[in-house]
Amino acid sequence: MSSSKRYIIFAITLVPIVVFYGFSISYSINVPWFDDIENIPYFLAQYLDAPSWYGKVAALLRPNNEHRVLSARLIVYLQYLFTHTINFRILNLIGNLTVLGIFLVISRAYLKHKGILYGLIPAAFFIFNLQFYSMTFMTIMSLQYQLIIFEVFLSFYLLTKPSKSAFLGAILVALVGTYSMGNGVMGWPAGALFLLYLGQWNRLIVWIITGALAIVGYFSGYAFVQGNDEGFIYFFNHPFKVIIGFFAFTGGILDWFPRITFEKRMLLPVIGGITIVSFFIYYVLGALSISTRWQRIVPAFARKHYKQNTYFQQLSPQWAAFWVSCFVYLFINSALVVFFRTRFDYQLVLWATYKIYPGTLMAMTCLLSLQIFRWRLHSLLVIVFIGISLVSWASSYWHFVPQVTQDRKQRLAFALNQQRNGVGLGAEKKSAFAEFVVKTFERSKSHGFYQFPQPLISSQESRLEALFRDSTQLKTGVNVKTEMLPYGLEVYNDSFEFVNSKEEGVFVTLTSPTHFYVFSAEPLLHRSRTQKGFRINCPKGVIENDTYQVGLWVVQKNGNQLWNTQQSVTFP
Template identity: 30%
Template sequence: MLTSAALSTKPIALTWMRRVAPLVIALPLVCYLVLVVTYAVNVPWVDDMDAFLSFILGYSDATTLADKVDWLLRPNNEHRILTAKLSAVVMRALTGEVNFRWLVFVAFGFLFGTFALCYRVFRSMNLPLLMFAPVCFIFWQPQYYLTSLWALTGLQHGVVIFLTLLALYLLSGSGRYRFAGAILVQVLASLSMSNGLFGWLAGAVVLALARQWGRLGLWLSIGVATIVFYFHDFQNAQGNDSSVSFFLHSPHIVMAAFFTFTGALLDLVPVSNIFRRSLLPTLFGLLLVPTVFWFLWRMNWPLWSRHRSANAGQQRRRYFFTGCYTFLFVNAAVVAILRPRFGYDVMLVSNYMIYPALLTALVYLTGLSELRPRLALGRWVRTGLVVSLVVWSVSYALHWPQIAFRKQMLLTFSYNQKHNDIGLGPNWGSPFADMVRTVMRETVRRGIYRYPTGYFTPYETRVSSSTPMPADPNLNLHMRGGGYDYIVETDVDALPQPVGQAAVVIQSNQRTYLFPSEFGYRPGVFYLGRPVRTIWAEVINPILAPGTYRVGLLTPPVRGEKGVNSPIRFSNRQITIP
């Protein structure tokens, strides 16, 4: 009777799992999509101005096809960014302007393409859909929010990852058209970011494993030609020669950086000092890398022993995984060699976090493919679920307030750029600031770019007024710092509640700057809805023009609430910039 009852409940359990699986799979994707839609803003940041706005001016003014092609292919810093530029050109042709919020959505499309490739590989295993859940939670988490919400990084890293993996996926199968498509896709990947060049090596490994020697020769020939073209007119290598010197002087740091980078998915204490912060990622990298090499040996030793035990579908997956690991490990090695000289924390910067997330997801998929005949598969899936859910939940807890504040910061700094010709990255008086001022003015004049509205918009005229407002003797502001910045803070509970989005106002007779308050984005306030008890903001001195500035506050009333005091008030405190 007990056996009969157990057997009767098994179909019910399987039916329930089939029904709930799509919801579990969709949850992290929908959450991430809502995050992007909510916090993407039409504000360029630092290199965006040169990569998109300066480019689109030059491209639009070019009178010949050769000049337009030159604008598309010429390098920006140490990268060619063809796909990013083409996205801006198409957007300008369709809408008449360049909108950075929509460029972020375009980048999200490439990110989704990479996820779709992983899903396609998973479906070839004929496993229950619920086993794909760890990939979803590993992939759709906000550690790499700077790749998802910054137009340029999204249209570099997201694009090159998708195109390279697509080329490897095409190479892993047979057929003339797949090979031709892989070449075209890989050429585009190479011209979209410099690490796309690593795809030629990864593809060569796949073709060598498949013993397709004729195609390998053609692949290498086109790859060499593409690499020569890529570097032939570079004028700025960003000091990579000093990175080589750093490697020769400190090879142990470079070696540790490689494992930290590959294991960065477990960057779960980002507010700690760099030693404590990097400890868990490094240990995870030390576990992950040998696991990958064990899988590589397991997948590829039958090829060299002439004992092929895999079916056609599994063999294609083995080619694909091997190519992906080659691409990701070469990329990790290059980053570990070239970047630690800027500081070890660069190994854990949000711009790069998509790579360790993808690596971990691929390791999980490889385990599903290789361990399937073994009883260890169930344990593998349970471990994947635990790790992915921990990373997903902790990442949202840590980074959601940062993402929300970044939107506030970009909107606030767009005010400074609009009214002072500076604010979106460069320092006052620098050549970069001169370029940005010219480009922003010209794109706004032509209607190519439009500044967004923000919490300050209803008060923009009053804040920017040249008529000085009298100081409020009841407004007491505390200031500390100097040099790079000043920290400005009100007394605790000095302002009537509720306090919402707010900014510190820095005003001279000629200019007014805003700096966003960060207190509302501290976890206790952000998640628990606790009152904003103080205004706390960092005033960044290098963007200020020389002069003497009064210090005040902008505290717009919360929506649905009536403001008790004037939203714009000044204290008796001053800042002098020499």
């Protein structure tokens, strides 16, 4: 291949990577949300205040919900060591860089076996995708889900090396991964299959013993989530539904139409999942057929087929083990999510946070298919995979950029409420968690490592409450409809015109004699800069009982506006 073609391929491959990181950096904010608070500022305060090394280790390994998050906390502490602060935007970037780590590991494995450069294009578009936007823009999630996949894949990559130091490195990475998220535990059985396939018995024994000790340590003092046994009951009552859910989950990167009915929305992901699982079975049989130890498991007609395939005849066993282990690891975690989570809400099979799994599965299926069928269906497969990956990538930005834009403004408004009212970033009023959040931010401030950025939304926010209490500062003439729903106050308008962008939009304000709240309204036109109308549900869980005047704070680059809607609402 000529140098000019190589440069063109690399340039095209860089497109989704550059867009992904440019967008994630631009839209991330230096504000925590929900689980971020316990795992980042609270952890760091606990670590700094610990009187002994034992207390510091306990702070690093303390479980959060169903997971220990060692890697994330080590990264937080390293940031503090270098800067004496914590910055959620930088932490978010570090977490998101592990997506690049996943891509580089599988690309390296692909290219080492004479993979064609064209294959990197669809793989990049599948992996650097906005379908898992909720993970991309929540700091602790970016430091868990994608990071643990990278760590496990890196461990498998090191297992392909013959040296003892590489094997030791694989164990160390697997140990860190185990204590960095519950999903890391599944790296041990997948790695055991790797060593079993190769017949490396001594290494297998060391791996199993180390893994068993690591898992016992992981669950020591672990707060088990009650009710997981109900997952078994749900499966036995709905086996077909759970199986279909598994296929939908594994093919979730083909979730191109997220706003249609769920039954129709599942169709493409289910087809994608069946394709990926079928390819995996095909690949496993091929891997077994080239092993003198395991080939007898494969039927004779299948062995004959694989002997005629150049890829499998040239495939070294350690790389066959690498790919099979990567697939197995992702499949195990996918199955666990579907098995234990669908009883809460079946639509979780297509939940945005988990889409890194199907994105990676499809990328691996793409790369290996292009190698296996290189001398037959190669040109057709290149076109098909590039086409599918481009549609998947483009549809993710088309559907989710407006959502990310709205989520960003909403979290900034919640942070403003947290500052003013002591509640906003995931807690409900007067709850134990609300008190915990307030105390955590007080400790962060006293240690000097974190305060909310100023301003959060607009320089006007410092005097916003005073302005809304002065009726002479407010415009009139905007009508809104209000309705008190079970979970909050809905405010709606279908005619108010404004510009909507990352930095611009409409915020609904609630003003009482003793309280003041700000909430970001959702525009009615999702992909239009010029808007006409908005709606919002102001959650009851964060609003104190009182009678409020409803106002509008319109943040625009050409000048902000303050409106009195002359509507009042009472929270009982």
